[in-house]
Each structure stands twice: as structure tokens, then as C-alpha cells.
């Protein structure tokens with residue numbers, strides 16, 4: 001069985017894949033990005049090539065290079081680097097899993113295949129098991145994101161007996177709002193040392209109450225510091241402060257969700273807040289509008305997430 005250095009806990013940034021204006025991966029800023037997460041946001045775990053990282057829009061060769069760059073740049077700086085290796089092709093997924101092990105990643109995660117879909121728990125487990133077996137020394141996480149995969153098999157059902165089939169199973173990344181399902185995953189697996197990583201940033205406090213051991217999300221790239229304050233308040237049982245932090249985070253996420261929020265907008269916000277150019281998303285996604293950026297910038301400022309001295313939007317000149 002895989003034995004992780006320590007349980008994956010706390011905040012995990014779902015990393016963005018920086019791109020040039022021509023749509024190629026911009027590897028040159030990844031070192032700077034690692035330093036920004038650690039020093040400015042207090043985030044020391046990352047989840048690479050997931051939804052936010054446009055993993056499914058990259059070629060296998062690009063995914064390998066991106067994973068390698070993050071592992072290399074994160075060495076001695078980050079605690080854990082988990083690579084998402086899910087793909088429609090089992091062979092590709094296995095290749096990426098083997099590669100993650102070779103480069104020294106700390107874990108792998110896999111979504112349910114979403115074109116020819118698994119139709120029940122056993123079929124899904126069989127697919128996951130074959131991927132996990134390609135990296136038998138790496139902790140394995142199931143990435144549950146039913147709204148995007150269309151695979152609605154409940155996580156609670158999937159976890160039942162999963163370690164008998166996948167001995168390296170280490171935890172769940174739960175990107176769904178069904179807190180009954182999430183709570184039951186925790187409740188029914190209390191004897192096991194699984195990581196329960198919640199993936200809906202605007203509802204993290206509720207998931208902490210349910211027993212989340214950590215969180216993976218896009219907003220921890222630029223709201224990591226604020227979210228860490230919420231985690232600290234929760235830890236010291238100062239629930240009133242924790243709630244105030246969550247409400248403040250919600251005000252921002254609620255605002256951008258109403259404008260239309262996804263990977264493109266995350267890239268623009270991160271560019272604005274960090275000053276590191278994230279570039280455009282890969283088609284079919286389109287870059288965020290100038291109007292979105294202006295509105296998001298005003299909101300970040302009004303909530304105290306961005307001071308005038310922090311404003312680094314020089315890299316947003318290409319937005320029209």
C-alpha cells in the first residue's frame with residue numbers, strides 16, 4: 001500500500017496552466033508561480049492538470065511536461081504535488097500515472113471517463129483500479145466532479161470497500177454541492193485515514209463542519225491567504241470569525257459567478273492579483289472580457305483583496 005509522507009491536508013491550489021498569447025504553454029513563469037503561492041498565499045500543496053489547469057484540453061505530451069515542470073520547480077518549496085491523470089483513454093491515463101511516479105509526484109487523481117461513461121460503481125472502480133495499478137507506489141485520489149463528467153455515481157457508494165480494490169486509495173476530491181453525500185463519505189470511513197478534500201470553495205466552511213480534511217480549488221491561487229484565515233479560525237473554534245471570512249469569500253465568488261465565471265476568468269483574475277501572466281485559455285474557451293476584469297477588479301478592491309499598490313494588471317493589456 002502507498003504510504004504518503006503525511007496526509008494531504010489544508011489548502012491545495014488547483015493550478016492554472018499559464019499560456020502565451022499564441023496558445024502555447026508558458027513554462028517560464030511556473031517557478032515564479034510556485035513562489036507566489038508559498039510566499040504570498042501560504043499555499044503549499046498543488047493539484048496540477050485538473051479542471052482549472054485545462055488538463056483535458058492539453059495533449060498527453062503537454063500534460064507530462066507541465067507535471068514535470070511543477071514537480072521540478074516545487075521541489076523543497078511545496079509539500080505535495082498531486083497530478084490529475086484522468087483521460088478518456090485508459091492507456092493515456094496509465095501512461096500519465098506512470099509518468100507521475102517517475103518524476104516524483106506525491107499523488108495522482110482521476111476523474112470518471114465522461115464520453116463512454118461507466119454506468120455503475122463496479123465499472124467505474126475497474127477503470128480507476130487499472131489506472132492506479134500503473135503507479136502502485138503513489139497515493140490515489142478519486143476526483144468526483146459530476147457536473148462536468150456527467151457521471152452521477154455517488155461518492156459514498158464508490159468509497160464503500162474501495163481499498164479492497166484499490167490498495168493505494170488515499171482520498172477523495174469532492175467537487176460537488178451534495179453535502180449529504182460528502183458527509184456520508186466522511187462518516188462511513190472514520191476508521192480510515194482518507195483525505196477528504198472539498199472542491200466548492202464558496203461552501204468550504206460547511207464542508208469543514210462535515211469533516212473535510214482539506215480543500216482543492218481555483219480560488220486558493222489568489223484567495224489562499226484569506227481562506228487560510230478561515231481555516232485557522234475554524235481550528236481554534238472561533239466559528240464567528242470563520243463565518244465572517246467565508247461570507248467575505250462568498251461575496252466575491254457570488255459576484256463573479258453572476259458575471260459568468262470559469263477557467264478563463266480565473267486566469268484573468270490570477271494575472272491581475274499576482275502579476276504573473278496566465279495568458280488566454282485554450283479554445284473552445286475564450287479569454288475573459290475587459291468588462292469582466294474591470295468589474296472583478298473593483299470587487300476585489302472593495303473587499304480588501306487587492307490594494308492599489310498590489311494592482312498589477314499590466315499583463316492584461318491584451319484584453320479588449
Ligand SMILES: CC(=O)N[C@@H]([C@@H](O)[C@H](O)[C@H](O)CO)[C@@H](O)CC(=O)C(=O)O
Pocket residue numbers: 014015047050051052053175199200201202216217218219253
Ligand atoms: C467546477 C470548478 O472549476 N470547480 C473548482 C472550484 O474551485 C470553483 O472554481 C470555485 O468553487 C468557484 O465556484 C474546483 O473544484 C476545480 C478544481 O479543483 C480543479 O481545477 O481541478
